[in-house]
Amino acid sequence: MRSWHGKLFFFAGFVCVLMLTSWHTSKSDNLPSQLHLVYERLLRAEQRGEVLSHELLKVLGQLQNRSISPLNLTISNSSALLEERVLRRLLPSQPNAHIYLPHLKEHEDSLKPIVHLGKRRTGVSLVLGVPTVHRQKQSYLVNTLQSLLYDLSTAERKDIVIVVFVAETNATFVKAVVQSVQTNLPDAVSSGVVEVISPSPHYYPDLSNLKETFGDPKERVRWRTKQNLDYSFLMLYAQSKGTYYVQLEDDIVAKQGFFESMKTYIEQVLSEEWLFMEFSQLGFIGKLFRTSDLPMIVEFFLMFHKDKPIDWLLDHILWVKVCNPEKDLKHCNNEKAQLKRTYKPSLFQHVGLHSSLTGKIQNLKDKDFGNQVLFKGHYNPPAELSSSLEKYQSHTLERAYNGEDFFWGLTPKRGDYILITFTTPQAVKGYFFRSGNIETNGDRFYNTTVEVLPNNNSVKEKVTRGELACCKPSSDGFVQIGSFKNGVAEGEVDGALGEIAAMRLLVHSDSDVWVLLSEIFIKV
Structure with missing residues (x-):
């Protein structure tokens, strides 16, 4: 309480200083120098904010990561309490939200994410x-997350976090989203790559009496206002988690290799002055910010959250920073262009048809996105190919094996297979099979094993007797050496198996989706 009063006295004193400064300015007609003084003060305040953000990252980086059980909304250990105290102490931007959203004062946890x-x-x-x-109409969330995770390497998965913000207070809907993410992406959740949060039920203000502006009907004004609040909440949560923040939506697909492309581009322009980067040309999709800039950006969004859409507000931040009212529009646009960097081709494409605004159809496409790579070809040893799966159109197994296309088969059933019989036995060192692709990521192999047929009968007998720890027997003399996990099967082939006469993918349970094989690589 004493600290709060201190802040109040400081604020009152600051206002008095500004009033005296204004009075003195009117007397002395020294407006340019006074404006310069205010600018310097704001600059020092912004620098202090950056220092605080760096301190926060340093402290939080030392805290031990903790597992959180699904739907368990409380954390009991002392380190969690420490983190909360640190957050409260080092995030000066959050209390300012009470100025623009005064209803938040009614509940202490209004800004605390669940x-x-x-x-x-x-x-x-x-x-x-x-x-x-x-x-x-339709949810695109799981497909969006699968696209983002599609080809991340092990190292990249350790250097990224995807925060899903369920921007609703309906507990039933929130629970459904949580369960969907947990069910479809269990490994990404358990490893910490994906997080799911929602706001406090007290976060949103009354949005029923908003002023209609720019010719927008009341429902659209409500939608865009809530979007401003949604993005602001998510940015506040994200600012302490990493170095850069990327704003996405729940109905996009990512280009393969987006992580490496973004990091490489950031390194190229790191020493330059910029406020944000654009990795897509559509709205707010793919905007990248330094997390140290987020407190200032969020405060601006909250200040005008009822007035304009969020992409307009972002443009106004640029105007405030660099545009001279005494210069023309061309000069202003040139100055604003210096504070943003645009990467081409775009790394994210909008795919959703039904907008989150009820009744709105938005067939938006980024013309700079280009075409996706739907398969990856490799040189594989000569072989005869066969399968019990019915192919779709011209997407044959032969073309996939030769690196010319992907294989697309109708719904697999228990016992279905893909058989690769080598023209001559091969000393296979390893294998890589990827099912699904960036656009049809759900068409994967589930409950499917990778098996080999040793050319030497004595090896088969050793496997049957359990003398080789690398593998276990299957049927027809085949040996099980691996299985599909998250749509991918990869591994090495133990040299004890000798030369391999054939390889087989064997389905062990009925599927409810088609299957697409986008990459086949037999390493010899």
């Missing part, structure tokens, strides 16, 4: 923010 899934990972390079809301 963490449903994740490990509260910090210290990463990239934080991806994915807000999601209830859609009447």
Whole structure:
């Protein structure tokens, strides 16, 4: 309480100083110098904010990551309490939210996120923010997350966190989203790559009496105002988790290799002055910020959250920073262009047809995105190919094996297989099979094993007797050496198996989706 009064007295004193400064200015007609003084004060304040953000990252980076059980909304250990105290102490931007959202004062936890899934990972390079809301027609969230995770390497998965923000207070809907993410992406959740949060039920103000502006009907004004609040909440949560923050949406696909492309580009322009980077040309998708800039950006969004859409507000930040009212529009646009960097081709494409705004159809496409790579070819040893799966159109197994296309088969059933019989036995060193692709990521192999047929009968007998620890017997003399996990099967082939006459993918249970094989690599 004493600290609060101190802040109040400081604020009152600051206002008095400004009033005296204004009076003195009117008397002395020294407006340019006074404006310069105010600018210097603001600059010093911004620098102090950056120092605080760096201190926060340092402290949180030392805290041990903790597991959070699904739907368990409380954390009992002392380190969690320490982290909360640190957050309260080092985030000066959050109390300012009470100025623009005075209803938050009624509940102490109004700005506290509810963490449903994740490990509260910090210290990463990239934080991806994915807000999601209830859609009447179709949800794209799981496909979006699968696209983002599709080809991340092991090292990249350790240097990124994807924060799903369920921007609703309906507990039933929030629970459904949490369960969907947990069910479809269990490994990403357990490893800490994906987190799911939602706001306090007291976060949103009354949005029923908003002023209609710019010719927008009341429902659209409500939608865009809530979006401003959603993005602001997500940014506040993300600012302590990494170095850069990327704003995404829940109905996009990512280009393969987006992580490496972004990091490489950031390194190229790191020494330059910029406020944000654009990795997509559509709206707010793919905007990248330094997390140290987020407190200032969020405060601006909250200050004008009822007035304009969020992409307009971002443009106004640029105007405030660099545009001279005494110069023309061309000069202003040139100055604003210096504070943003645009990467081409775009790394994110909008795919959703049904907007989160009820009744709105938005067939938006980024013309700079280009075409996706739907398969990856390799040189494989000569072989005869066969399968019990019915192919779709011209997407044959032969073309996939030769690196010319992907294989697309109708719904697999228990006992279905893909058989690769080598023309001559091969000393196979390893294998890599990827099912699904960036656009059809759900068409994967589930409950499917990778098996080999040793050319030497004595090896088969050793496996049957359990004398080789590398593998276990299957049927027809085949030996099971691996299985598909998250749509991918990869591994080495133990040299004790000798030369291999054939390889087989064997389905062990019925599937409810088609299957697409986008990469086949037999390493010899």
